[in-house]
Amino acid sequence: MITGAGGAFGYVIRSSGVTDQIETYAASLGSLGFLFPFALASVFTTATGSLTVSMVTTAGIAGPLMPA
DSSP: OHHHHHHHHHHHHHHTTHHHHHHHHHHHHGGGGGGHHHHHHHHHHHHHSOHHHHHHHHHHHHTTTTTO
16 A cells, blocks of 8 residues: 555656656756655655655656656
8 A cells, every 4th residue: 555655646746747847957967866866755755754655756756757
């Protein structure tokens, strides 16, 4: 259930258009962009209190951003 909640949370965030803003921000980081998923996961861990939800959500968001 926790993994499903993380996947659903990631889908809601991707569908809301927030990922476009995140992609713009991540592209401006340049070579430090590899740290962005770690920072994003720490924000989600703090917000949700669940490591599993934050990992699945971050993977769902950061995966499509890899070309950026």
